[in-house]
Amino acid sequence: MNDIVDVLIIGAGASGAAVAWSLAETKMRIVCLEQGEWMKPGSYPSTRRDYEARSDGQFAISPNQRKRDTDYPINEDNSAIKVTNFNAVGGGTVLFGAHTPRFHPSDFRVKSLDGIADDWPINYDTLAPFYDINDRVMGVSGLAGDPAYPPKPQVMPPLPLGQSTMALGRGFNKLGWHWWPSDAAIASVEYEGRAPCINLGQCGSGCAQGAKGSTDITYWPLAIRAGVELRTRARVREITLGPDGMANGVVYYDADGVERFQAAHIVIMACNGIGTPRILLNSMSARFPNGLANSSDQVGRNLMFHPYVAIFGYFDDELDGERGPANSYWSHEFYETDLSRGFVRGFCYEFRRGAATASTAITGVANGGIPWGGGHHDAFRRRHRRGTGLGAICEDLPKAHNRVTLDPVLKDIHGIPAPRIDYTLSENSRRMIDFSVARGIDILKAAGARDIEFDAPLANGGWHLMGTARMGKDPATSVVNEWGRSHDVKNLFIVDGSLFVTSAGVNPTPTIQALALYVADQIKQRLANLFD
Ligand SMILES: Cc1cc2nc3c(=O)[nH]c(=O)nc-3n(C[C@H](O)[C@H](O)[C@H](O)COP(=O)(O)OP(=O)(O)OC[C@H]3O[C@@H](n4cnc5c(N)ncnc54)[C@H](O)[C@@H]3O)c2cc1C
Numbered sequence: 001m002n003d004i005v006d007v008l009i010i011g012a013g014a015s016g017a018a019v020a021w022s023l024a025e026t027k028m029r030i031v032c033l034e035q036g037e038w039m040k041p042g043s044y045p046s047t048r049r050d051y052e053a054r055s056d057g058q059f060a061i062s063p064n065q066r067k068r069d070t071d072y073p074i075n076e077d078n079s080a081i082k083v084t085n086f087n088a089v090g091g092g093t094v095l096f097g098a099h100t101p102r103f104h105p106s107d108f109r110v111k112s113l114d115g116i117a118d119d120w121p122i123n124y125d126t127l128a129p130f131y132d133i134n135d136r137v138m139g140v141s142g143l144a145g146d147p148a149y150p151p152k153p154q155v156m157p158p159l160p161l162g163q164s165t166m167a168l169g170r171g172f173n174k175l176g177w178h179w180w181p182s183d184a185a186i187a188s189v190e191y192e193g194r195a196p197c198i199n200l201g202q203c204g205s206g207c208a209q210g211a212k213g214s215t216d217i218t219y220w221p222l223a224i225r226a227g228v229e230l231r232t233r234a235r236v237r238e239i240t241l242g243p244d245g246m247a248n249g250v251v252y253y254d255a256d257g258v259e260r261f262q263a264a265h266i267v268i269m270a271c272n273g274i275g276t277p278r279i280l281l282n283s284m285s286a287r288f289p290n291g292l293a294n295s296s297d298q299v300g301r302n303l304m305f306h307p308y309v310a311i312f313g314y315f316d317d318e319l320d321g322e323r324g325p326a327n328s329y330w331s332h333e334f335y336e337t338d339l340s341r342g343f344v345r346g347f348c349y350e351f352r353r354g355a356a357t358a359s360t361a362i363t364g365v366a367n368g369g370i371p372w373g374g375g376h377h378d379a380f381r382r383r384h385r386r387g388t389g390l391g392a393i394c395e396d397l398p399k400a401h402n403r404v405t406l407d408p409v410l411k412d413i414h415g416i417p418a419p420r421i422d423y424t425l426s427e428n429s430r431r432m433i434d435f436s437v438a439r440g441i442d443i444l445k446a447a448g449a450r451d452i453e454f455d456a457p458l459a460n461g462g463w464h465l466m467g468t469a470r471m472g473k474d475p476a477t478s479v480v481n482e483w484g485r486s487h488d489v490k491n492l493f494i495v496d497g498s499l500f501v502t503s504a505g506v507n508p509t510p511t512i513q514a515l516a517l518y519v520a521d522q523i524k525q526r527l528a529n530l531f532d
Pocket residue numbers: 010011012013014015016033034035036061084085086087088089090091092093095096097098099100101204234235236237270271272273275276279327463464465495496497498507508509510512
């Protein structure tokens with residue numbers, strides 16, 4: 001079982017699945033180690049009547065709240081934004097909202113265009129063919145012709161509008177601002193054996209219908225059929241280094257907690273923007289006393305979340321409530337830099353649905369919108385199934401002091417140090433947040449909403465984890481080169497969100513997966529001289 005393998009992938013989430021699938025055609029011996037398990041869709045909260053309560057326990061988005069033994073704790077006391085993730089086959093895509101926008105071409109050139117941060121060493125055209133492949137494998141619905149993007153193929157027709165989107169769309173139309181059906185990894189029609197979306201509205205705690213393209217039902221079955229071996233409940237502690245300075249394998253704990261060694265010719269990290277720097281920093285050796293591949297001291301730095309804004313209002317007519325995919329329309333009206341707004345770069349709006357019944361009651365009581373005593377039921381009725389709103393995804397800029405390090409005290413159940421997050425919001429983000437709230441209120445008012453409320457930034461909104469092992473041409477300022485290979489260790493690759501040079505103002509997963517496919521393609525093309 002533990003003979004040397006050709007390729008060892010750590011992490012079976014969005015990027016690990018994509019890189020495994022792409023490399024499978026080489027017929028190399030490929031093994032993926034994943035600390036979590038296969039999920040059983042029949043156990044997802046949406047299959048039971050008490051789904052709201054259940055989605056807050058074992059399916060909570062915060063690992064510190066969820067506390068499955070497949071999770072690891074995170075010290076986020078010194079962070080304005082808390083991390084959310086999921087540790088299983090499929091990784092974060094088990095819980096993700098499946099909103100799958102691409103980056104804009106400008107996102108790869110912010111230094112040239114805006115004089116900030118850095119340009120990426122690759123551009124939109126480099127990734128375009130891999131975005132296309134990823135859209136097909138993940139199964140993306142949408143509508144061709146969005147003026148916010150260069151032309152791109154469409155895989156499935158868009159998801160239906162619903163009452164909430166129609167209400168918000170009326171506001172955008174009045175103001176003359178851009179809105180369009182989102183690209184969403186949700187089947188709008190039968191697709192590759194997947195049933196279409198039936199509007200359960202529980203994408204955020206696992207789609208029992210199988211309409212949402214989490215990678216456990218998209219890439220993984222294909223990769224396994226092509227010969228990739230996926231070992232679950234296998235938690236990697238560290239990557240080991242041979243006397244030649246090359247990675248020679250990993251130490252991991254198996255399902256029984258037994259320490260094992262797996263030798264490999266190539267190691268690929270796909271543990272996300274927190275998990276990857278954690279394992280690199282924990283892989284110390286005489287040659288790399290500050291962590292593997294970290295001669296630049298860049299591992300763990302430049303952590304980017306997207307500061308998230310929620311703006312919500314209530315309407316007189318009944319809308320969708322929580323029914324329907326959470327985010328299936330978007331606006332890119334404020335995406336590109338306009339310095340008259342007081343900040344660089346921008347954000348997109350996601351159109352939301354409403355809250356479910358218990359959440360409507362709990363939030364309303366907590367924020368004073370639903371009083372106790374006289375008027376209680378009336379106030380509840382004026383809100384229940386009558387609310388909807390927008391989420392703004394604000395571009396975050398890379399800052400060296402926003403970082404992941406190893407916590408000196410906190411450990412997971414295997415004794416591996418937990419990551420510690422230090423993160424503060426920049427002045428640019430604060431201004432962007434304020435602007436996105438103000439325009440969001442304009443839109444909701446134009447749509448006819450009353451009782452408008454907002455939350456900015458969302459404290460539990462750290463679902464996009466980026467930048468902590470960034471790519472670049474200069475080994476002094478980046479961790480991997482322009483095709484994902486470590487500058488320091490020539491058989492070590494990274495394919496997850498850690499690679500990001502900047503964060504853009506859209507959800508990152510299609511870009512993470514396009515990067516993973518692009519790195520796999522580079523590996524395939526260079527197999528003869530991969531380690532030169
Ligand atoms: C609630 C929620 C909603 C989201 N909504 C969206 C959305 O609408 N659109 C979007 O684009 N993105 C969304 N995201 C983000 C999306 O899930 C991530 O961007 C994506 O999953 C990241 O891919 P990744 O491959 O970098 O890491 P992940 O998918 O997080 O995969 C990493 C995997 O590595 C494993 N791992 C980590 N450490 C180890 C170790 N030491 N040993 C073995 N295995 C390990 C983990 O268990 C995990 O399975 C959402 C996330 C959450 C939590």
